Amino acid sequence: MSTHHDEAVLIAAATVRRVAVALFAAAAALAFAGVLPGDSVLLGLSTSDSLADAGRLLAAVVLARRVLENDPARLARTLGHVGIGMLAAGALVTLDPHLFGLLPFGATLTDQGVLLAAGAAALVVARMAAARHPSSVRRPRRRAG
Secondary structure, three states: OOOOOHHHHHHHHHHHHHHHHHHHHHHHHHHHOOOOOOEEEOOOOOOOOOHHHHHHHHHHHHHHHHHHHOOOHHHHHHHHHHHEEEEEEHHHHHHHHHHHHHHHOOOHHHHHHHHHHHHHHHHHHHHHHHHHOOOHHOOOOOOOO
């Protein structure tokens, strides 16, 4: 017999997984497009600076690794960390689009909005999942033997 709590945990885990896969796909696509020639991606909506591409690639790799592990609690924590990183990056490029000279072409308004919106969404979903099942954030380890 399934309880309401069990269903809420399953829904939260599925939501975290879907958001993580969506962020992975977006970050991977932008990172791949960033290595193509040119100073902008998607008709000038996004910048193609190497630091921005490295950040996108890092986020994509970390999220892909956690999604493939199939551990909802670890995925939720990682999604929260990626969300915090995206919010921080969004705040920094909002203050200075050239990131103190580290982004030669500068972040576009779309970059800023995407970083802030995706970071906030990732953080909210990760916190929602943690609130649904705080007891399962750390799974007990199996004893050897």
